[in-house]
Amino acid sequence: MPRTNERPVAAPRGHGLRLHSWNPDSAADVEAWLRGHRDPGFRRWNTPLKPVTDLDSARESLRIRARQQEEGVSLSLRITDEETGTTLGHIGLxxxxxxxxxxxxxxxxxxxxxxxxxxxxxxLLAAGHALTTLGLHRLELAHALGHDASCRVAERCGFRLEGTLRGAMFEEDDRDTFRDAHLHARLATDGVPAPAA
Known part of the structure; x- marks a missing residue:
């Protein structure tokens, strides 16, 4: 399997997007990472193990992800507009x-x-990259029960719903309470979904 620790990593561009590795030494990347983690929509559905609350914690979070990427145990990619380069979000393995x-x-x-x-x-881009270039066989995607938008994204991208995981995620801003999650998965042997319209 090809290594995932070559920095910077860029997954194939397409669908009007380009994926890049996050750079912990970039003030713009750190600011975007912090904005993403402070967003109420993010916080409603995600409770990270280590909170990102300011620029220092955002930079440290990105440094940890960069180290994990170098070790080949994760891949963190900044979603950007293909034409303008504007940061739109994050996708990671x-x-x-x-x-x-x-x-x-x-x-x-x-x-x-x-x-x-x-x-x-x-x-669609990241899954295609993972299942071909990186040689992975199975990708799993879990989201909190009730997060219907995430459920629709998973299904559009060929991630089949496999069931409900009991008590698999933290509740919103509460690391002592757990909530159920839907588990979706896509295999390298599954058909490639049609691009989003």
Missing amino acids: GEISRPLRLAHVGYWVLPEARGRGVATRAL
Whole structure:
């Protein structure tokens, strides 16, 4: 399987988007990362293990992700507009298992970029990259129950609903309470979904 630790990593561009590695030394990247994590829409559905609350914690979060990328256990990509280079959000592969050829997918989109199919287009790009260039076999995507928009994105991108995981995610801003999640997955042997309209 090709290594995922070559920096900077750029997945194929397409669907009006381009994916780039986040740069912890870029003030613009750190600011975008912080804005994404402070967004109420993000916070409603995601409670990171380590909170990102200011520029210092955002920079440290990106440094950790860069190290994990160098170790080949994750891949964190900044979603940008292909023409303008404007940052639109994030998509990443986590917990990459080389023996199982498995990874977990997560993504978020900045508020001003929502409603334009960015998450769907980014997931199509990232999944195609993971299942071909990176040689992975299975991608898993979990989202909190009730997050219907994320469910629709997963299904549009060929991630089949496999069931409900009980108590699999933190509740909003609460690391002591858990909520259920839907589990979706896509295999390298599944058909390639049609691009988003």
